[in-house]
Amino acid sequence: MMFSRCLFLLVPAACLLAQNPAPTAPPAAASEKPAVAPDKVVITVGDTKITAAQLDLIIDALPEQYHAQVRGAGRAQFGEQVARILVLAQEGRRRKLDQAPGFKTEVDFQVDQFLATKTFAEMNSHLKPTDADLQKYYEAHKSDYEEVHARHILIHTKPLSPSQKEQSEADALAKVQEIRKKIVDGADFAAVASQESDDAGSKVKGGDLGTFKRGQMVPPFEQAAFTLKIGELSEPVKSQFGYHLIKVESRQSKPFEEVKAELEKRIQPEIAQKALSDLEKQANVKLDPDFFGPPAK
Numbered sequence: 001m002m003f004s005r006c007l008f009l010l011v012p013a014a015c016l017l018a019q020n021p022a023p024t025a026p027p028a029a030a031s032e033k034p035a036v037a038p039d040k041v042v043i044t045v046g047d048t049k050i051t052a053a054q055l056d057l058i059i060d061a062l063p064e065q066y067h068a069q070v071r072g073a074g075r076a077q078f079g080e081q082v083a084r085i086l087v088l089a090q091e092g093r094r095r096k097l098d099q100a101p102g103f104k105t106e107v108d109f110q111v112d113q114f115l116a117t118k119t120f121a122e123m124n125s126h127l128k129p130t131d132a133d134l135q136k137y138y139e140a141h142k143s144d145y146e147e148v149h150a151r152h153i154l155i156h157t158k159p160l161s162p163s164q165k166e167q168s169e170a171d172a173l174a175k176v177q178e179i180r181k182k183i184v185d186g187a188d189f190a191a192v193a194s195q196e197s198d199d200a201g202s203k204v205k206g207g208d209l210g211t212f213k214r215g216q217m218v219p220p221f222e223q224a225a226f227t228l229k230i231g232e233l234s235e236p237v238k239s240q241f242g243y244h245l246i247k248v249e250s251r252q253s254k255p256f257e258e259v260k261a262e263l264e265k266r267i268q269p270e271i272a273q274k275a276l277s278d279l280e281k282q283a284n285v286k287l288d289p290d291f292f293g294p295p296a297k
Contacts, residue, residue, distance in 0.1 A: 048086050
């Protein structure tokens with residue numbers, strides 16, 4: 001059979017397998033792949049034969065999340081699905097569906113899709129960012145790895161616990177301004193937080209929120225906390241919880257070596273996309289504007 005042209009059929013087979021999962025507690029023997037010679041024929045459908053080595057290639061073509069299942073407890077079920085595909089393919093040839101107008105175009109494009117997926121994966125495996133690339137990316141996105149240790153005092157507008165009552169924004173703002181003046185006049189921030197803050201979680205720790213990075217706090221709070229200088233007392237900051245006073249205790253950025261592995265994961269898709277864009281430019285791709293309309297932005 002034309003082995004490469006059958007590969008595109010296997011994603012539907014995987015979908016069928018997903019709809020009919022293997023038993024949750026299969027016999028131990030069924031979960032272990034038997035040792036067989038690569039050239040041993042393991043599936044026969046009429047004149048078509050598939051060896052163990054070919055079946056391994058077929059499995060490799062499936063999405064990775066199916067590999068363990070079809071090589072283990074779902075092996076027999078997958079074999080049945082492959083055989084069913086071959087039976088239907090043979091019936092399709094008997095009915096001369098493979099000679100229908102447009103069939104070759106459909107098959108060729110499916111093969112191109114499969115080859116494109118394999119090519120992009122192979123490109124990705126070789127496109128590794130250099131230390132210079134990573135260092136440049138780190139410097140450009142250093143703020144993403146910045147951490148702040150801060151305290152806050154919250155005066156609520158909407159109740160945060162059953163014991164609290166809703167109060168107007170005007171009343172909450174007036175109270176937080178009064179508290180701010182007390183701190184500016186010399187009162188200890190932590191001591192005032194322990195007495196006045198409506199945030200029960202941090203109140204017992206003198207308003208201490210610990211260390212946090214970007215994306216962990218609500219936007220207005222985050223913007224203020226990452227803008228303040230160390231030791232500086234903020235103006236009242238409004239959020240959906242009420243009004244905050246914020247004091248930054250310390251600020252630091254994670255060093256390059258500590259985030260290097262994360263940087264590699266972040267930059268890899270960008271490198272792959274650039275390589276793909278370069279290939280498209282070299283290929284001189286053209287789309288008929290009368291047919292497709294203006295290019296998508």
